Amino acid sequence: MNRTVRNLAAGLLLAPSLAWADAAADAENAAMKVLVEENVLSVYLTTNDEGRLTLLFGSQVAPWQIDAVLKKLAQEPAVKGVTHAHVDTDFCLIR
Structure with missing residues (x-):
């Protein structure tokens, strides 16, 4: 299955649960998706109530x-x- 179809299927499956999420959860889910897609796993991530992210990238992460x-x-x-x-x-790898 190509990447676009997989992303579409995942989006359709996640859409109902994301519709009920708050701004912080929405931002965190989006960030986690991007971090995994880019294979950046040595990172500390936190969000605030408005959906603003704070990211600390570990030393293993390239610029x-x-x-x-x-x-x-x-x-x-x-x-x-x-x-x-x-x-x-460095941080423990996100999963």
Whole structure:
């Protein structure tokens, strides 16, 4: 199954549950999707009630990966803003 069909199927399956989610959950779900798509797993993520993200990228994350994540997050309507930093430590991988 190609990637577009998989994404569409996942979106259709998730749509009812996301319709009931609040702004923070919507932003977190969008961020998690982008992080997994870009294979950026060494990251600390938190959201506020308005859907604004704070991301701390671990030392294993390359600058080009951070740029790719930020570009995709800027296109996500659920994400109302992003604060980020590239830190000298690593985090447990997100799952």
